[in-house]
Amino acid sequence: MSISLEVSDSNTAKIEFEIRDSYSDGDTRINSSSIASKTRVKSRARISSGSNSNGSISGSPIIGGGNQTIHAMLSGLMIDIYVRSAVVNVVNNLAIYELMVTMAQGTGYRVRARGISAQGTNGEWSGWSSLVQTPPEKVYGVQCAAAGKDSVKVNWNSAIGAKTYAIEYTSQQDYFDAVPDQVSSKDNINATYTYINGLDRSKRWYFRVKAVNESGTVSESWSDIVSCVIGTKPNPPSTWSSVLTATTDETVMLYWIHNTEDGSSQVSAEIELINDSNTEIITVPNDRSDEDKDKTSSYSLQTSKYPDGAELKWRVRTKGVTDEYGDWSIQRSIHIYTKPELEVIIATPKSDTTTDTITEITKLPFCIICNNRSKGQRPIGYYITIAPTTTYVTLNNSGEEIFVNEGETIYSKYIDDLLDTDNPDLYTLVISAGDINLQNDIAYKITVNMTLNSGLYCDKELEVPVNIEYSGAMLEAEISVDGDALVTYISPYCIKQSESEAVEITQEEDGEEPTLPNADELDPEIMLAVYRREYDGSFTLISEKIENNLAKTIVDPHPSLDYARYRIVGTNTNTGEITYHDIPAVPVDEKSIVIQWGEKWQDFDRNVPDATDDAVISGSMLVLEYDIKVAESYSRDVTLVEYIGRRSPVSYYGTQIGEGGSWSVDIPCNDTDTIYALRRLGTYQGDVYIREPSGLGYWASVSVSMNHTRKDKIIPVTLDVTRVEGDGI
Structure with missing residues (x-):
């Protein structure tokens, strides 16, 4: 702010100014902390004295005489104090005071002055100058809507510093600032809304607003332009319903x-409702509050008065300020049916296609019978699940203990081919021992979800306890090792409960391995599986679904080189019971590293004469009997991400381990068989299986390199080994 005062009295040595911020001619002080919108402004105030001999501001005398004028240049944002004073020297009959202030839009300043003689005598204060205001802020929040057939209501948010408002409107947005004679206006609006009447119907009208302060200064820019069309009937409303299919005792919500x-x-x-030949019109007034009247409308429709199988058609039209209904919306339909009913029965199947209803499961298989009793509706799908009602411990297919939690689904099946059956209203699902593993003394919840062609569905739950009598049979296997091919032959079997007791007594008394049982001692209800126990405790499936008749001998091409370890798992085909037996480790005692690739093998029937005359396994094998230097390496799947504000990166780990290594071995140049095998390995396009004497075995990708000087008797060989996920056993 720059304030200058011409002084004609030579006795006036200094001038004292007081500057105050004011809001209006009533001198209402501005609380600077309450003003949110701030902008830089420039204004000029000119205050002239009267014709008396002493200079004055607004008629109040100042020391000295003659005509004197104060010029005030205001610039900045918003002043930080209410009143500020300063004393300046008179130089060349001119007193100038410059002050940087801050000012909000819509505020202003007043100035007064008094002279000070060279002897220090103060003159009287002049009156306060007239108010010099900054422009009011821009108008925001402008909205418009039709208020009648030819009128529009325009409303907006109040602007700081505004005394009144002015509005301009036109039927073409491009007319603003370009074709003034096509733009109409309305001034001196004392509220934050107004009505514009007499507008042409079926036209789009555009509106903008400016604020005006009490000095007549307008805001520096117009508000954003808004528009609306008046005098038009509404378009068809958008409609939907809460459901498309309902029951006869349901409340359906219609929305538009x-x-x-x-x-x-x-x-x-x-709302027009049509049921067969009956038509009903329902009028819904919009008597909601101003806050809610423009939100989505709804109507609650009770279906109890409509019959089963009814198709209810409905549509909506609305009315606005023109008091004229618009066109109807698209016609939609709601189908109404009786509530679906489902009967679920648990039964035991018989050989003559009949069943016996049961209340507990005592043996497998059992049946879940789904009987649809929904009138006029056909099932199109069933979703059946079985889950325990309590937590328990059981065995998985490889014989490992697992927890089964309460409510955890252990069986599920979706049936969607019902329309191809003779009677889709009656469906029977047979669950056998191969489908599920049930635990004794546990109750299971059977849930059936039936989906109907009407779009409705129905759920039914039953709790059934399990009390199955298990066999208690004993698992065993005969295992032999082929030291040349480095494979094992496994012949698993399961002895009946009565026979297993006799075998155990024989073992205790004689201390000898039992002889293989006869066919009548084997349990025909047991299906067998053979797993190889790996060095890390995991299991690899070698063969499954082996009949318990000692006819099939399983070939394992990759047993561990220290000890061959196997688990035999038996599944009762009648009850689903799973048992297992870990066979005592059989020594292999191979001290070399073995690499195999391109193998083929087949199981054989031990009861067939000369079954092993032909090789049961073929392929390539490299046996490294020499001292090997091994350098292991691991490349973890990790990403280090640097973030601003952190001193160290953040690590994110994946699932890859990147296990590998480099093997170095010296091969005598006269070991032509090994050198030949190494060269074949170097050109092989595929994964190989590596076994080490420690019992380690895994699939890997191997690269071979050999450095040979012609006269040297040793050939250095390097094998770069990278472990991979192999496809096989």
């Missing part, structure tokens, strides 16, 4: 949205 070009609110709506 009022669509209008003129922005007017919905006054009322009509």
